[in-house]
Amino acid sequence: MVEYRIDELAQSAGTTVRNIRSYQDRGLLPPPRLRGRVGLYDDAHLARLRLIGQMLERGYTLANISDLVAAWEAGRDVGAVLGLEQVLTDPWTDEIPGWATYEELVAAFGLDTAPDEIEERLRRAVELGLVEPDGDRFRVPSPRLLHVGAELVAGGVPLEAVLEIADEIRRDCEVIANRFVDLVDTHVLKDADLLGADAGRVSEVIRRMRPLVQMVVNPFVARGMEQRVRAELGDKLEVLMAEERADGRVGDPAV
DNA sequence: TTTCTTACA
């Protein structure tokens, strides 16, 4: 088990010792295990600090984060929380900037097919809003989304299938988003005057809902995938891992 | 030396 002393933890998380103590006082960070007088922190603390840091960067206040953490922990399952923080804080190498050239897109998605086929894929990507043509370049509204697509392609999923499922997932997410909006609408806002005196409250609710939805959806998606993977690929995976061990290899996972 | 608490700005 990896353990950090407070100074090491602060460095790893890109914050300061002072802030860690501050977060602890506010209940944003669980207390460390104690050995004598010194606190020992682990990866869960590091993940939490990264989550806090990311949310602060996005403009949320400590009070906002505190509310969300409290809300989440009120109905949590320990394993799911750890999984959630893992998902939310996993660093992803974002080699694709908010803008990409035609050549960069072709390279990122390994498009070595016929030119007319490339045009077709690109047309579809534009249609889905994944990239937007702008002069001789393309604007990438969500580099992270594009990165996921590139990862899938690198993993052997045909780009055609990636684009297809991107559209399906977008529709599914719209359904989820609408459910949350309906929920708040019927239970919180009720017959509030959206354009009048309650506008501030409405925007506050909306502002707080965004990360909440992300926090709720992430573990469900992770759990759903885990179940499917276990059910359909479990045996194959076991065989592959057994072969890995037999070969005495460490890395080079067979995706 | 480092950690921790408390306090002040």
Place this chain on the structure above:
DNA sequence: TGTAAGTA
């Protein structure tokens, strides 16, 4: 959020 004093 940074800094400082006094401890363990």
